[in-house]
Each structure stands twice: as structure tokens, then as C-alpha cells.
Amino acid sequence: MNSATADAAITRWTGDAMQSRLRRRYRSERNFKLLGFGAVGLSLAFLAFLLGTMLWQGVGGLSLDFLRASDSTDPAMAGVWGALKGSFLTILVTMALAFPIGVLSAIYLEEFAARNRWTDIIEVSINNLAAVPSIIFGLLGLAVFLNFMHLPRSAPLVGGLTLALMTMPVIVIAGRNAITSVPPSIREAALGVGASKMQVVFHHVLPLALPGILTGTIIGMARALGETAPLLMIGMRAFIAVPPSGITEPATVLPVQIFLWSDEVDRSFVEKTSAAIIVLLVFMLLMNALAIYLRNRFEQRW
Amino acid sequence: MTLGIAFIGILLIALAVGGIAFAGAGRLRSSGRLHSLPTYHALHATIWVLAPALLVLAAWAPMQTRLVNEAVLSSPEGQALPKFEMQRDTILAEARQIAHREIEAGFNPESTALAPRVLEAEESYAGIGGIAAILIALGAGGLLVLRRRDREFRARTSVERWMMGLLIGASLIAIFTTLGIVLSLLFESVRFFQLVPATDFLFGLTWSPQMAIRADQAGSSGAFGSIPLFWGTILIGAIIAMIVAIPLGLMSAIYLTQYAAPKARSVIKPLLEILAGVPTVVYGYFAALTVAPWVRELGISLGISSASSESALAAGLVMGIMIIPFVSSMADDSIAAVPAAMRDGSFALGATRSETIRKVLLPAALPGVVGGILLAVSRAIGETMIVVMAAGLAANLTANPFESVTTVTVQIVQLLTGDQEFDSAKTLAAFALGLVLFLITLVLNLIALSVVRRYREAYE
Numbered sequence A: 001m002n003s004a005t006a007d008a009a010i011t012r013w014t015g016d017a018m019q020s021r022l023r024r025r026y027r028s029e030r031n032f033k034l035l036g037f038g039a040v041g042l043s044l045a046f047l048a049f050l051l052g053t054m055l056w057q058g059v060g061g062l063s064l065d066f067l068r069a070s071d072s073t074d075p076a077m078a079g080v081w082g083a084l085k086g087s088f089l090t091i092l093v094t095m096a097l098a099f100p101i102g103v104l105s106a107i108y109l110e111e112f113a114a115r116n117r118w119t120d121i122i123e124v125s126i127n128n129l130a131a132v133p134s135i136i137f138g139l140l141g142l143a144v145f146l147n148f149m150h151l152p153r154s155a156p157l158v159g160g161l162t163l164a165l166m167t168m169p170v171i172v173i174a175g176r177n178a179i180t181s182v183p184p185s186i187r188e189a190a191l192g193v194g195a196s197k198m199q200v201v202f203h204h205v206l207p208l209a210l211p212g213i214l215t216g217t218i219i220g221m222a223r224a225l226g227e228t229a230p231l232l233m234i235g236m237r238a239f240i241a242v243p244p245s246g247i248t249e250p251a252t253v254l255p256v257q258i259f260l261w262s263d264e265v266d267r268s269f270v271e272k273t274s275a276a277i278i279v280l281l282v283f284m285l286l287m288n289a290l291a292i293y294l295r296n297r298f299e300q301r302w
Numbered sequence B: 001m002t003l004g005i006a007f008i009g010i011l012l013i014a015l016a017v018g019g020i021a022f023a024g025a026g027r028l029r030s031s032g033r034l035h036s037l038p039t040y041h042a043l044h045a046t047i048w049v050l051a052p053a054l055l056v057l058a059a060w061a062p063m064q065t066r067l068v069n070e071a072v073l074s075s076p077e078g079q080a081l082p083k084f085e086m087q088r089d090t091i092l093a094e095a096r097q098i099a100h101r102e103i104e105a106g107f108n109p110e111s112t113a114l115a116p117r118v119l120e121a122e123e124s125y126a127g128i129g130g131i132a133a134i135l136i137a138l139g140a141g142g143l144l145v146l147r148r149r150d151r152e153f154r155a156r157t158s159v160e161r162w163m164m165g166l167l168i169g170a171s172l173i174a175i176f177t178t179l180g181i182v183l184s185l186l187f188e189s190v191r192f193f194q195l196v197p198a199t200d201f202l203f204g205l206t207w208s209p210q211m212a213i214r215a216d217q218a219g220s221s222g223a224f225g226s227i228p229l230f231w232g233t234i235l236i237g238a239i240i241a242m243i244v245a246i247p248l249g250l251m252s253a254i255y256l257t258q259y260a261a262p263k264a265r266s267v268i269k270p271l272l273e274i275l276a277g278v279p280t281v282v283y284g285y286f287a288a289l290t291v292a293p294w295v296r297e298l299g300i301s302l303g304i305s306s307a308s309s310e311s312a313l314a315a316g317l318v319m320g321i322m323i324i325p326f327v328s329s330m331a332d333d334s335i336a337a338v339p340a341a342m343r344d345g346s347f348a349l350g351a352t353r354s355e356t357i358r359k360v361l362l363p364a365a366l367p368g369v370v371g372g373i374l375l376a377v378s379r380a381i382g383e384t385m386i387v388v389m390a391a392g393l394a395a396n397l398t399a400n401p402f403e404s405v406t407t408v409t410v411q412i413v414q415l416l417t418g419d420q421e422f423d424s425a426k427t428l429a430a431f432a433l434g435l436v437l438f439l440i441t442l443v444l445n446l447i448a449l450s451v452v453r454r455y456r457e458a459y460e
Helices: A004-012 A015-063 A062-067 A081-112 A116-127 A132-147 A156-180 A185-194 A197-225 A229-233 A254-261 A268-298 B003-030 B038-074 B084-100 B110-146 B155-195 B196-205 B227-259 B262-277 B280-301 B311-335 B340-348 B353-382 B384-391 B408-416 B423-456
Strands: none
Touching: A004 A015, A015 A268, A015 B227, A015 B262, A015 B280, A015 B311, A015 B353, A062 A081, A062 A268, A062 B110, A081 A116, A081 A156, A081 A254, A081 A268, A116 B227, A116 B423, A132 A156, A132 A229, A132 A254, A132 B155, A132 B353, A132 B384, A132 B408, A132 B423, A156 A197, A156 A229, A156 B196, A185 A197, A185 B084, A185 B196, A197 A268, A197 B155, A229 A254, A229 B408, A254 A268, A254 B196, A254 B280, A254 B384, A268 B280, B003 B038, B003 B262, B003 B340, B038 B110, B038 B155, B084 B110, B084 B196, B155 B196, B155 B423, B196 B311, B196 B408, B227 B262, B227 B311, B227 B353, B311 B353, B311 B384, B340 B353, B353 B408, B384 B408
16 A cells, blocks of 8 residues: 555656656667767768868879879879779779679579589688688788799789689679569569570570679779788789789789888878879779669669 | 780681571571571580680690790890899889880880890790690681581570580689688698797797898797787777777667668768778878877877887777778668567657667667677778788787787788798798688688578577
């Protein structure tokens, strides 16, 4: 009886105890929401600060001469053309290898593979490769491509091969997602009018899945473009005053050039480094914008 | 003749043979039903001309590069080159460019004299390989043209068998890559452990791989105790970075999934993802140039005299920022996977939003969040450029975040970018470190993936 009246006093909405409890709960609710907002705000502030610092430091170093010149020991003469060309050649090799291999294995795994132990091993390998640290791929490139196969050191060919192995799992995963999202009715209709399994896949499923695959590929390529560590391992850090003319010539790439310049003692390289970072970020931004455009332009909802 | 010309020749032969097959099949078709479309007849012929000839060419190209290099190096001009490999390779490459008239003169004067030798050797070797490949293409093409095709010939089946082979081959590359990583790391590590006992490597407390200058000098083998490296890796990647990334990432995910309006979410989420897309070398530069001096001043103002300009704190902080979107998107997924009924039930009992999140959603999503954090740790400890540029080289065994520590990845880069011969204990040590790093990240990933998967199944 006594406790019942006490409970009633506590649970009465207009009572002081209840009011103060409610105030406390509303306060903690507000604080929690502010905490979340603060976390997002802080993260975005870091991003803004990072990009702002680079812009502020590097914008003065950007000029046509900077884009046209190659590396030099004299900071006033140094430019990014050699590194850009090296990056371009390396990405070209990566693209030429990783895209077909990635798409073909995505097709095989999604459309043809029987569910057995071999398929499981392939799947586990691909998922693991996607999470292996990039520097390990550098060690692989060094041991296999340079010391075992004796391919030319510092060359875009070797860099591209190494990055292709690294990017391939990303493309496979994106490709499989794109292929599964093509509805089965498309396949059944094609089979129904007499297409072979191979014709179904290459004439109907693949064209419909292609925008999704391309989006994933471009994002993978953008990541490969910004990769530094594996390329350091295979020696793409040589001083290159002459832009490479082919995929077997010694070359360096833009991120490695940034790393090398950041090590220079001469303070005037600070501006050059930040300017090179701006160039790199602009390229990555363009690639990501292209990926988003492709996704929005061609994405189909079934 | 160069291999390029041989390649074009083979392509032309293949196209011609394909065209003949197409025309032949077309004639057959006009007089009745064909098993395969003329396109498949053409493809079949083209593949059979291209595949063997290109295989020969592909096998020849790397061999030729080596043969040319050997021929050039054994010529009197080549003998005079410096012995240091990287420099020699640069000169050879310049000679090649001069020989191909891509540049007028090289950075190194020796290359001009070498150019004619390169041209000579290339011409003679390319002739052999190119002519062999073209003969094979012609032979295959001749056979295909001479053999008459009948209406029942199953060109499509044959072409599709080739394509199937291609598909299987492509998906096997993933296995070969994994095998290649494991074998190359194992092979070099075994050689390292023949020089340095595994127990010294795994449990030793001193890391100083500096070798004596001459190999025959006493005590030339340095100390390879890897404990300080692993401690540094854990301090930066698993402790400092996670102290930054877990609260920020988790709270961002909670805010974005539970509080933010859909429109705000669709803008903020991609912005956060940019943090993950910024190249790591940019983060490294930012950490070394902007964050590290601040951290040092902070340390000094706190009265820590040992605060150095390269500190664990600077590298860890920046790495934590880089990991935020990763933690956030993993937490996002696992919170979204909690059934709506649980959330609605909590609301119906009168719980506020934050109470629901703290008492219902987070405990239910915990396995997924933990899995995501494990994946984030595995990414952080494999991260290279930030620590190379901001963490330093001194292998200190210290818990003071203002001091310089070094990590596994920093040492791998350090050991392999010097001008070392490949067989020294120093370079082999990099592979042993790589092996341990690979195993740790592998185990972390496997645990994380299985935790996440089991948790997903529980709610499906």
C-alpha cells in the first residue's frame, strides 16, 4: 500500500521527480545528437582543412611550365610532365590487364561456375586479395616480375602489372554485383529464342551490366593512380629527367614524385609538392566524377 | 624488322583468313542451312591463326630484351659501363631511346655510343622471332583455308570452347596471385631464417639492420629483433588511429543513419567517402608537414622533452582520419541490418532515440561493428606511406606517443629502397616482415569476415 502511493508519486506526469527525469532524458538526447553532429562536422572539417592546406600551399606553384617540365634538381625548373606520363603509361597497362581479366572472371564466377570447392577457393582468394596491404603486392612484384622474370626495373610495365593484380579483385567484385543485378528474365528470354549460354552472356547480360562494371573499374583505376608504396618497391623512384617514351623505359609516377619531392631539403620544393598534389587530386576527382556520371546516366532500376 | 611489324603482319594474316572463312561460310549459307553463323566461322579461323603465332611472339619478346641487353653489354662499349645496376639500366634505357630516335641525346654521355649496338642487336634478334611467328601464322592460315568447311561444321561450339577457356583462365589468375604472394614471401623468408634464427627475429628486442660496410667484416649481420617494429605498428595502427577513428566513425554512422535527413545524408556520405579516396601519399605529406610540428610543440608545451618532429601521434592521428569513412560505412551497414521491429519495439516502450541507439541498436549491431573495426585495424597496420613520411625510422620500444617509432611497413620500404644486393640478410628481412604482415592481416580479415557473415545470417 505504501509502496503503491510512492510509485504513483513517481509516475505522476506533473510531479517534480518525473519532470526532472524527463528534462534529463531530453538533455541527454540533445547531447547525443550533438555528439553525432560533432563527429560528422569534425571529420568534414579535417577534409576541408587538408584540401585547403594543399590548395593554399600549392596554387602558386601551378603553371603551364610546371605541367610541361620534367623532374629537375633545380626546384624552379622542376615539373610534373615526366611523372604524369609515367602515371598515364602505368595506368594504361593496369587497365589493359585488370579490366578484361576482372570482367571475364566476374562473368565466369557469376554465370558459369558450378558451386564446388574450386569456385570457393577462387572466391576466397579474390576476397582476400582485395584486403591484402598494397605493399605486399610490391613485394610480389619485386620477387616475381623483377628477380624471377627479369623484366626491366622502374618500368611502367612492371608497375602496371603489379597494380593490375591489386586492382583486379576490385573489378571482379564490382563486376559480380553488376552482373547479378541484371534480372533473370533477360537471360530466359534470350535462351528462349535459341541463344547459346555464351551468346546470352556476351550479347545481353554483359552490355546491360557494363555501366556498373565501368563505374567499379574507374574507381579501382583512381585508387591505382594514387598508389605509392608498391611502386616504391619495384624501383619506380629513380630520378627521371626525360619523360618515358614506352612502357619498358624507366619512369616514375605522380604519387612517387610527390613522395620524392617531399623528401627534398630545399624549402622551395614545398610549393612544388603541393602543386603536384593538386594535379593528382584533380585527376582523381575527374575519374570519380566520370564514375558518378556513368552511374547516374546509365543506371537502370529493374 | 621489329616485333611490332611482325605483330601487324600476323594481325593482317588473321584478318585475311577470317575474311576468307566468312565468305566461304556465306556461300555455303546461301545454298542451305548452316550450323554456325558465318561470323563464327570467321572467328574460329582468326583465333586459330592468332593464338599460336601470338604465343610465340609473346614468349619471344622478353627473351629478346634480355638477349639484346646481353649482346650490348658484351660489346666493347657495354663493357665500359659502370657496374651499379640501376645506373647501368638507366644508360641502357637511354641508349634504346636514342636508337629509336625518341631523344637526341641522353642524360648520360655513354648512351650515345651504345645506341648503334642496341639497334644492331635488336634488328638481328627481332628478325628471327618475327619471321618465326609470321611463318606459324601463315602455316595455320594456309591449313584453315585449304581445309574445306561443310555445312555441319560446328564453328560456334569451337569458338565458345575457346571463350570458356579464357573465362576459366581469367578467374584462375586470382588463385595464382595468392599463390605467388605466399610462395614468394615464404621462399625469401626461409632464406632469411637460414641467416637469422626465427626466434631472434620474432622475439628479439633490438632492431638495427645496419650492416658493416664490408661483408667479410666481423659482426656484419646486424640485429633483426622485430618486436619494436610490431609494437610501433600496433601503437600507431591499432591504438592511436583507432582512438581517433572508432568514436568519429561510429558517431558519424549513427548520426547519418538515425538523425540526418535523407537529403543531408545523400550529400554528407559521399563527402566523407572522399576522405578514403585521398591518396595516402597526400596524407603522409600532410602528417609530416602540418600535423607533426604541431604535435611536437604540443609535446614540448606539455613538458615532454623527448618530443620529436617525427612522432607516433602525428602518424596515428592522420591515419585515424583516413580510416574514419571505413569504420563509418561498416557501422552504417551493420546498424541498417538490425531489424526495424527491434527499433520500433523500443520506441513503443517509450525510449528516446538516443536510448534506443545505445541500449538496442548498438548491442544488436555490435558483432558487425567489431568486424568492421577489425577490418579497419588490418587496413591501418598495412598502411605504408603515412608512416613512412611521418613516423620515423628509429626502432624505439616506447609507449610515449610523442616519440618517434617505426613500423613494419616503414622498415620494408627502408630495407628495399637502398642500393642493396638482393641476397643480403637486409633485403631478405623485408620479405620476412612482409610474410608476418601478410599473415596478420589475413587472420584479421578472416575473423572479421566470419563475424560479419555469421551476424548477417542471425538476422536473415
